[in-house]
Structures are given as structure tokens and as C-alpha cells.
Amino acid sequence: MTHATHPFDALMEITARPKTVFVKGEGAYLWDDTGKRYLDFIQGWAVNCLGHSPPAIAEAVAAQAKLLLTPSPAYHNAASLKLAQALVEASCFDQVFFANSGAEANEGAIKLARKFGSLHRGGAFEIITFEGGFHGRTLATMSASGKKAFEPLFEPKVPGFRKARLNDIGSVKQLISANTVAVMLEPIQGEAGVWPATDAFLRELRTLTREHGLLLIVDEIQTGMGRTGGKLFAHEHAGIAPDIMTLGKGIGGGAPLAALLATERASCFEHGDQGGTFNGNSLMCAVGLAVLDQVAQPAFLKAAADAGLHLESELQKLSARHGLGDVRGRGLLLALDLKLPIGPAIVAQAFEAGLLLNAPQPDALRFMPALNVTKQEIAEMIEGLDAILTRAGAARRVA
Numbered sequence: 001m002t003h004a005t006h007p008f009d010a011l012m013e014i015t016a017r018p019k020t021v022f023v024k025g026e027g028a029y030l031w032d033d034t035g036k037r038y039l040d041f042i043q044g045w046a047v048n049c050l051g052h053s054p055p056a057i058a059e060a061v062a063a064q065a066k067l068l069l070t071p072s073p074a075y076h077n078a079a080s081l082k083l084a085q086a087l088v089e090a091s092c093f094d095q096v097f098f099a100n101s102g103a104e105a106n107e108g109a110i111k112l113a114r115k116f117g118s119l120h121r122g123g124a125f126e127i128i129t130f131e132g133g134f135h136g137r138t139l140a141t142m143s144a145s146g147k148k149a150f151e152p153l154f155e156p157k158v159p160g161f162r163k164a165r166l167n168d169i170g171s172v173k174q175l176i177s178a179n180t181v182a183v184m185l186e187p188i189q190g191e192a193g194v195w196p197a198t199d200a201f202l203r204e205l206r207t208l209t210r211e212h213g214l215l216l217i218v219d220e221i222q223t224g225m226g227r228t229g230g231k232l233f234a235h236e237h238a239g240i241a242p243d244i245m246t247l248g249k250g251i252g253g254g255a256p257l258a259a260l261l262a263t264e265r266a267s268c269f270e271h272g273d274q275g276g277t278f279n280g281n282s283l284m285c286a287v288g289l290a291v292l293d294q295v296a297q298p299a300f301l302k303a304a305a306d307a308g309l310h311l312e313s314e315l316q317k318l319s320a321r322h323g324l325g326d327v328r329g330r331g332l333l334l335a336l337d338l339k340l341p342i343g344p345a346i347v348a349q350a351f352e353a354g355l356l357l358n359a360p361q362p363d364a365l366r367f368m369p370a371l372n373v374t375k376q377e378i379a380e381m382i383e384g385l386d387a388i389l390t391r392a393g394a395a396r397r398v399a
């Protein structure tokens with residue numbers, strides 16, 4: 001038997017990653033094993049809403065770990081009851097099922113919609129999703145996604161997903177048939193490069209789905225938990241009440257927690273339909289409570305909205321200085337259009353310079369800092385990016 005010789009070789013190679021090992025995080029910063037510090041505008045992929053290793057989460061984990069990790073999914077535990085109650089009170093939904101990842105929460109949403117179809121709509125099972133949408137990496141959630149690169153993979157896909165175009169209500173209407181049970185979308189398409197559904201489109205979708213008796217499912221795994229500023233959930237900006245919502249990423253503040261929420265009418269699972277060993281375990285629900293306790297505060301949400309507006313205006317100034325494109329998104333989920341496929345090169349140079357940025361598409365940079373990011377941290381990021389863009393501009397003029 002041969003064994004991996006280099007530590008990196010013992011992990012499956014599932015994506016290109018720098019050969020750097022991170023060992024510590026605090027607030028807006030990460031440190032690698034050589035002691036180099038990085039300013040982090042990725043934050044676990046829009047996950048660490050309170051920054052790296054916030055004391056509130058460290059304390060919640062330590063306290064709950066000493067008390068109870070999990071009594072098994074066959075029994076109730078105090079933390080999951082409290083967190084479910086708090087989420088119901090903070091939203092338009094009536095019931096919660098906890099999951100361990102966003103994809104798993106979305107699998108639950110898809111199953112719930114199919115169950116609803118079998119109970120109330122004569123077996124209708126089709127869900128209308130959107131081109132460019134991203135819902136996860138399980139077979140059903142890859143099938144629901146409208147990501148081009150997923151199309152040839154792992155055939156045959158799970159059937160029952162038809163793709164409409166974002167912000168084009170006609171394209172949705174066209175796909176509705178007797179087989180349709182739901183429409184599912186992200187209020188802002190994150191992985192596609194931060195493409196918002198307009199508030200008007202969300203309202204049109206709500207009206208259309210009501211008219212046809214269809215469920216409206218919002219995937220707020222990236223947009224939820226204050227990410228868009230001012231409101232806890234992005235759909236609230238449009239003033240709509242969906243039937244089903246999924247949460248992930250920010251809900252655990254860096255710990256693996258996700259949730260499926262539904263209104264009383266849509267919440268139709270029966271015994272045996274849904275479950276999971278770690279779902280709703282005390283440890284992660286205690287973390288969720290610590291996160292929600294801070295994020296749901298009106299003052300916190302307002303500060304995140306203000307930080308988002310500040311970041312947006314600083315990015316616009318940067319864009320004007322370098323002749324780049326628009327800034328899009330909302331709150332602290334923003335993208336800068338680079339107009340050229342230079343995103344990966346900028347990300348690589350930023351990494352060298354100790355700045356963590358993400359290019360969801362070759363011609364765009366995405367910014368998803370902690371929701372408590374400071375003006376000073378934003379200034380530091382802009383300064384670093386400014387220097388890289390200046391060098392890139394000079395290189396282009398020479399070439």
C-alpha cells in the first residue's frame with residue numbers, strides 16, 4: 001500500500017487551491033502557518049458574518065459542548081427548539097427543519113415541494129429554476145442549478161427542473177404546466193456573479209405563483225442573515241412573503257448549520273419523509289442562536305447596510321479611477337464588473353499581497369466581508385486593490 005507523501009496529497013483534489021495552510025483567524029484577518037496576515041473579503045464564502053472566530057461563537061460552542069452535543073435526532077433538545085422559535089419569530093415562516101449544509105437544506109426544499117405536489121396538486125413535481133442559478137452540489141441541487149459547467153456532469157440529472165431567465169416573467173409563465181409545483185430562486189444569484197432579481201420581479205413572481213397555486217421558494221443561503229443589509233432576509237426588501245426559504249452559510253457564522261423554513265400550508269412532511277443524524281443537533285443550534293442574537297438586532301442590520309453603501313461607493317470611485325464597469329448587488333454582497341477577464345489574475349496578485357478576494361466569473365470580483373466590517377478595513381482593501389489595478393493597467397498599456 002502506498003501512502004500520500006505530501007500532506008496536500010491526502011486530500012482529494014477537487015479544486016485549485018494555493019499551497020498555503022491557514023492556522024488562525026480573528027475578525028477581518030486570517031494568518032497562514034508562516035505568520036503572513038491576510039485581509040479577508042471572502043470570509044469563508046459569505047459565511048463568517050461576525051468575522052473569524054468571534055468570541056460569541058467560541059463561547060457558545062464551549063458552553064454547549066460541555067452541556068450536550070446531541071441527544072440523537074429521535075429526541076428534542078433545548079437549543080434547536082429555541083433557534084426554531086427565534087427563526088419563526090424573525091420571519092414570515094411557521095416551521096423549521098435544520099440541516100448541515102445549504103445543499104441539504106435545498107434538497108429538503110425540493111422534497112417538500114414534491115410532497116406538496118403529491119398531496120395538493122395531483123402529483124405535480126416540476127420546479128421552475130433559473131439560468132445561472134446555484135443551489136448546491138448534491139445530484140438534485142446540481143440539477144436545479146442553472147450553471148452551464150454543471151450541464152455535462154453526472155448524467156443523468158434528476159428530472160423535474162425547468163430553467164427560466166432571471167427578471168423575465170414571461171419566461172417563467174411559458175414554463176408553467178399542470179406538472180409545475182414551485183418556482184425556486186436566489187434573490188441575488190451569488191455564484192453566477194452577483195446578479196440581483198429586481199424587487200419588481202420578485203413581486204411579479206409572488207403574484208404569478210399565487211395565481212397558479214404554486215409554491216415560491218427562496219434560496220437565501222447566500223443572501224440571508226443580514227447579508228444584504230437592513231433586513232434579515234433579502235426577500236423582505238421586495239415586501240414579499242415566500243412559502244419556503246432555505247438558509248445556510250451565515251446562519252452558522254462559520255459553523256456547519258443550515259435550515260429549511262416553510263409556512264404552515266407548505267410545511268407538509270409526514271413521518272418518514274425527512275430526517276438526518278446531525279440535523280438540529282444541540283451544538284450547531286447553540287451556535288445559530290449566538291449568531292442570530294447579534295445579526296437580528298436592528299442596529300446590527302442598519303450598520304451592515306451602511307457598511308454596504310460605503311463599500312459600494314468606494315468601489316464605484318475605484319472603478320471610475322481605473323475605467324472599470326458597474327458595481328452591482330446589495331448590502332455586503334457586491335460585485336465589481338471588470339469588463340475584461342482579468343479576475344483570476346487580480347485574485348492571485350491580491351493573495352500574494354495578503355488580500356483575499358474572489359472572482360465568481362472571470363470578469364467580476366465579488367466582495368462578501370464580515371457584516372461587521374469596518375470603514376478602516378474597507379479602506380485597506382480598496383488601497384490594496386487600487387495598487388493591483390494600477391499595476392494591471394500599466395501592464396496593459398505596455399502590452
Ligand SMILES: *Cc1c(COP(=O)(O)O)cnc(C)c1O
Binds near residue numbers: 100186191219
Ligand atoms: C453556497 C450556496 C448553496 C450551497 O450551500 P452548501 O453549504 O455549500 O451546500 C446553495 N445555494 C446558494 C445560493 C449558495 O450560495
